[in-house]
Amino acid sequence: MAPLSKEEEDFPLAFIITIHKELETFVRLLRAIYAPQNVYCIHIDDKALEEYKTSVRSLSGCFPNVFLASVSEKADINCMKDLVKSPVKWRRVINLCGQDFPIQSNLELIRYIQGSEWKDRNMTPGVKQPPSMKHRTEFPYVEVKGIHVAPRANAPKKGPPPHNLTIYFGTAYYSLTRPFVEFVLSDPVAKDLLEWSRDTFSPDEHYWVTLNHMKEAPGSRVDGEWEGNIRAIKWRDQEGRAHQGCKGQYIRDICIFGTGDLPWIIERDSMFANKFETASFPEAVDCLELWHRHKVLQQASVPIQPSWRLTTEVEVSNSTLTLIPEDCV
Structure with missing residues (x-):
């Protein structure tokens, strides 16, 4: 609930998150990317159950910088209209779906998009x-x-x-x-x-x-192609070339990640990975969430509050043992 570095405080991000199912996966996604200097527009698809919508409304009401889109259609455009009116002076907007999960920390996201290749440039592969x-x-x-x-x-x-x-x-x-x-x-x-x-x-x-290929557009990349390490996704038709198979299961030719996919995901070092389902492969989310939070806290330049940790640490023979689920070992 506090910026983890001056660098992050000075470069607030905006997020557009489109969701309609997998409430727990969305909640854990939001927990992973949340920072008080950022702003988050949540778009709930009309086909979501009313109970689901109520839960998301309740959650968003807990945070001054998390809100629901004012219009339920054209998710990205309407969230953008809301975001430009926000008091948060965000510098970049990133869009997500509820089954994404971050690989890079907030600090790493900023450094990546502010690096020499992407500074003041849009990333649209x-x-x-x-x-x-x-x-x-x-x-x-x-x-x-x-x-x-x-x-x-x-x-x-x-x-x-x-x-x-x-x-x-x-x-x-x-x-x-x-x-x-x-x-x-x-x-x-x-x-x-x-x-x-x-x-x-x-x-x-x-x-x-x-x-983004119009030269008149601010930050355009007229000669750009597939550059930009935005998502780690395992497509079925790329098996044997871009990856060695899905360790979870394919649904509509996209891999729902299992724990066996995590080494590949981490090695890719993309901004985010897609897709996860807490109901089908909860251990994959458990392990990645712990790994990501540990990295986030390691990079922090402010004192770490005990409540920021997702695991319990105990002193054992002058060394620190972090307790994590057996499936992550």
Whole structure:
């Protein structure tokens, strides 16, 4: 409940977290990334159960710098509108989902995005839209029963993107500068692209990366491609190349991490890892949370309060023994 260093106090971050399930995983994510100098906008998807929404509202009410998005649709844009009105003078915004978990500490996040490669630059990994992905923006799509999207029946092709924009394709995850956010919320081209993108397959996979390739956008990376160590994810189709298999289980071709995946995650040193499920593989979250908190406290430049520790430490023969679950050993 206090900044852990002057460096972190002077560089507050904003987080947008979109959630609809896995309440315990979200709570532990928030606990891991929480710092009083930062600000957190929580967007609860409409399909979440009312009991879930009530629990999140109660939790957010405990902190002056954690709030729910004022509008329930278009999560990122509406959270950004709320964040620019916040009294917290945040410098960067990072978006998350409720099944992410941090690998880097808050201090490491700041040093990474303020390093020579990313200082005052937006991080939106992606490339020019490949032919295999063009169908996602060429045809209008509609959400089916809140579960998935499908092409609208008998609908003609969409018109070309506004302002003759070249569409890019990439990850929906980002790290954006505050001037870029203000540009997105006010620029006519950005607004027109948002409107055109409403009925595309997955707007977040092209919207941010396309805008970040506009030379007029603050902090843009016109020649950027897949640079940016934003997420550690094990995709099924990358098994044998980017990783040696999922030690938890694949769901929709993405690995739900088990404890056996943790060495790979830590070695990657990404900003965050995805996905975790406390209900399915609780030990993976237990171990990573302990590892992350230990690193955070080691890096702190202020006196450590006992309540900040997640484990009990006892003195044994002039050495310190940290008690951790057996599954983490």
